[in-house]
Amino acid sequence: APGQRLLCWEEVGKGQFLSRGTPGPEPVAPMGSSMEAPAMLEELPPGAAPGKGAHELFGYVGIEAVLDQMRVKTMKTGFEFNIMVVGQSGLGKSTMVNTLFKSKVSRKASQPGQEERIPKTVQLQSVTHVIEEKGVKMKLTVTDTPGFGDQINNENCWDPIIKYINEQYERYLREEILITRKRKIPDTRVHGCVYFVPPTGHWLRPLDLEFMRRLSKIVNVVPVIAKADTLTLEERAEFKQRIQQDLKAHAISVYPQEDFDEDPDDRLLNNVIREKIPFAVVGADQEHQVNGRRVTPGCTLTWVGALPTATSPQPALSCLAVENPMHCEFPMLRDLLIRSHLQDLKDITHNVHYESYRVRRLNESNRVALSPANGLPGKDEDDSNL
Known part of the structure; x- marks a missing residue:
């Protein structure tokens, strides 16, 4: 009918969106003008075709x-x-994870009272929790690697970890190439691997170098100096510089990788992060009584001054605040993993690491047909379906 539209305008805030309801008014031309389309407000670049480039909107x-x-x-x-999380036993991996997410989400926290024994081989154990903050739900899976680096002979101790990561890629690939696949494929791929370097104050061990060299090719590796409060500020700075030299000398690319910076703003931020890696961190998830008051969570106590003596049984105490950037670099690690780069970790996992695995597997399938029992093409089927 004249003066009506099938869809009308309903105002919401400053904007408008089309919805079903009462008819809205027809557009009215300003006095002294016609209803012709107005001229574009932005000139096209020389040689540019109409319809290309960003143009200024009329409203x-x-x-x-x-x-x-x-x-x-x-x-x-x-x-x-x-x-x-990967590292030797006793480096505070479980405590660090609990501190990151401000909840008991680590493997040890999920198994209270269970006696901790160092396994003879590397055994990967995953724990999944659903945590919620301000209405946003996150399904968090934490994979621990007890037994890594704890043996006399640690040769090839990274093999179970590499196998696990590739198994998650394979699981996702098998779901993805099904003819009838799920609307939302469960994602168990490892988005980030935090590697805990022992606070020796010297150089990286051959085990550290070999692990990061191999793992950085298939997953985002973020190295951290564990229990950094055992080092002085001078020792920490020297140790960090040596680690950076080792990584550069052995061409080990840890996250954030320089090759994947997409724009100048990302590059500026990531350059600052790369200068700080490895982060010197301390983890704590308990409250303490200090000078008659309870210290907020995320603090741990360290001795300052003299140790207890017969005449002075109570030593001086100082609170080392985990979330204080003057004390340690835990806030930088938290921001990298959660507040600023969480989606980037997932994007690089999907677009780079998983894509490399997918291409390799599909190339292999051109030579060796995959099993039809898994819903994949058999020997007699056309590989082009993949």
Whole structure:
């Protein structure tokens, strides 16, 4: 009917979106003008074809509303994040994970009272939790590697870890290439691997170098100096510099990789991060009584001054705040893994590491047919279906 549209305008805030309801008014031309389309407000670059390039809009369209749509959808469905911690026993891996997420999410916290024994071989153990903050749900999987580096002979102790990471890629690939696949494929791929370097104050051990050299090719590796409060500030700075020299000398590319910087802003931020890696961290997840008051979570106590004596049984105590950047670099690690680069970790896992694995496996399938029992093409089927 004249003066009506099938869809009308309903105002929401400063923007408008199409919805079903009462008809809206027809557009009215300004006095003294016709209803012809107005001229473009932005000149085209010389030689540019119409319709290409960014143009200035005539008014508010509502494109930015897609961000709100994505936020609402994410809050409804949640998202997945899978992290692996690797290092020798006693370096505070479980405590660090609990501190990162401010909850008991580590493997040890999920098995209270169980006696901890160092296994004879590397045994990977995963624990999954659903944590929620301000309406946003995250399915967090923490994979621990008890037994890594704890033996007299640690030759090839990284093989079970590499096998586990590739198994998760294989699981995702098998779901992805099914003819009828799930709308949302469960993602168990490892998005980040935090490697704990013992605070020796010297150079990286051959075990550290070989592990990071091999793992950095298939997963995002973030090295940290564990229990950094056992080093003085001078020792910590020298140790960090030696580690950076070792990584550069052996061409080991840890996260964030310089090759994957997408724009100048990312490069500036990542350059600052690369200068700080490896992060010198301290983990703590308990409250303490200090001078008659309870210290907030994320603090640990360290001795300062003289040790206890017969005449002075109470030594001076100082609070080492884990979240204080003047004390340690835990806030930088937390920001990297959660607040600023979490989605980038997932993107690089999918677009780089998983893609490399996928291409290699599909190339192999051209020579050796995959099993039809797993829903994949058999020998007689055309490999081009993959």
